[in-house]
Amino acid sequence: MKVLAENRSIVLAKRPDGAPKVTDFALQTSDNLPLEAGQFRCRNHYVSLDAGFRNWMNENSGDDILPAMALGSPVMGLVLGEVIESRHPDYTAGDKLMARFAWQEYSVSDGSDFIARLPAHLAFPPSAYMGVLGDTGMSAYFGMTDIGHPGPGDCVLISGAGGAVGSIAGQLAKIQGAYVVGIVGSQAKADWITTQLGYDAAVIRRQGEPLLASILERCPNGVDLFFDNVGGSVLEAAIAAMNPHGRLVLCGAISGYGSDEPLPGPSNMFDVVTKELKIQGFMTHLRHDRYGEAMAALGGYLSQGKIKSPEHMLYGIERVPQAFADLFAGRNFGKTIVNLIDQPL
């Protein structure tokens, strides 16, 4: 067995107050200990940055299944890597995995973590398995396929439209023939989603400008389907813009992850009654058994050039905190990924 380098991890140095900052995290170096029976070691090539994990950085977050992250421990996150040694009967060196391990170069697991196997020969660039073929793409796929059902004649509104999930969700709605409008935070993102991703129009959120009026300007006949990654006041404006019998798919609420204080809720819930709206939330990882179906569909679109897999890529474990902070500042165009190792997977 070859001697491994030290393992570098990013640990939770303190619980973020509001949007995460680089200084909420610290780089920690530790030894790679020998495996125990029933364990395997994964060399992580890529870290996926997902805003939803912010929620588990709060002290009183989590539940029995996924408890709050511990201070001083490596930060829970999604990684993509390769098994390099194994004393576990189900895992063999060379297995390629996407898993909920931690922000670190090497992870040891007993197989009880959330783990998805990748094919031995990857048909797409590895990072695509964290983006359009990963949880990001899954979120867009399940939200649209299982709940949203966009179709021709629908006006589909998507918040966080230039983010990881939004950038895929919009393309999926376009494939189904809908008119698709994205809510973004800057002119640059508005230009990007309309020229690069096929969005029909963009709404730019600007401090002090009423969002509802901006939405109705781009969706003059109202909104039939809202796919929400942001929550809070954006959800409230969308409820106001919905047509009767509209569907609201709640995928995430990045505007609320940054705070221990609860977000003010939509004050227009009575619109849900009068317009007979349907609001449904979903968690991508609870649909684990259908990842195959989703990957086949999304891989097909990718092969046929029907969707793009935009990535905001940074390099090196020490850049992971920055990459995470970028998400909350909206600096990412598409999926945020950190490449940990300058070697092909």
Add this chain to the structure above:
Amino acid sequence: MKVLAENRSIVLAKRPDGAPKVTDFALQTSDNLPLEAGQFRCRNHYVSLDAGFRNWMNENSGDDILPAMALGSPVMGLVLGEVIESRHPDYTAGDKLMARFAWQEYSVSDGSDFIARLPAHLAFPPSAYMGVLGDTGMSAYFGMTDIGHPGPGDCVLISGAGGAVGSIAGQLAKIQGAYVVGIVGSQAKADWITTQLGYDAAVIRRQGEPLLASILERCPNGVDLFFDNVGGSVLEAAIAAMNPHGRLVLCGAISGYGSDEPLPGPSNMFDVVTKELKIQGFMTHLRHDRYGEAMAALGGYLSQGKIKSPEHMLYGIERVPQAFADLFAGRNFGKTIVNLIDQPL
């Protein structure tokens, strides 16, 4: 044609601020004018009091289909009566109707109002057609049948449980074999729903007491289905008490009708994501074409003694404002109805 007495109506004297008061309304006497071609006149026997109409008393309420009520005009409401003269081809003297006319003794219509015909020979007391067989029962039926789907093993929570809709909704959930808990505002109502309506348990809302803890005391395994008539902080507590994949049926939001200011929304909408909740609103009158189905089902239960049709009955047109105010003070046990005329229908 016989000479008709004067027509007495209750008009909107001023727009209510908060919960409606008797002084927001005034009694007005007018002549019964001769019918024009295409019109018919209905003698109204009963007025149904429904909190939802409060919404249309606000200045900036309503839409193209159902505009805001006008100051000085008879208040829009549901009545049950009999056609006494007609110059309309589809209506004949003796026709029994339930209709969205106004709080008045006689109404003239050209048939374009919301009108449901009743059978010539009523199988149940007329007031039942405004309660369990009227919009009230329809609301309970459609909310439970189309959206809620209660069944054995479900813990069903109902707000406004002693009100018109809640008193029926709870009985319907019991028929389907669920464990049913009602939220009420007083000990008297708690006793009433558990001893008279078959509710398994009651939660009493008390100022300053955390509602969530009270709910979880009565629903120790969490809530699977929430049927909401109240909204606001009650909805927020229910969201917190929901089990994964819970269903929330939004039927009304009486806590919000009393104010021009929007109700604060539920601050825990992210729970909708993490617990994969489904929230759906509905409007009873949009299911007009299925009233026959609902009346058959509810009439069957009523005949078989499986449900009761509790009524809070007042007498005389001048008592209608008091009856409406009673709703918002929670003084009604079951359906609030005013009997306008001391004659059998």
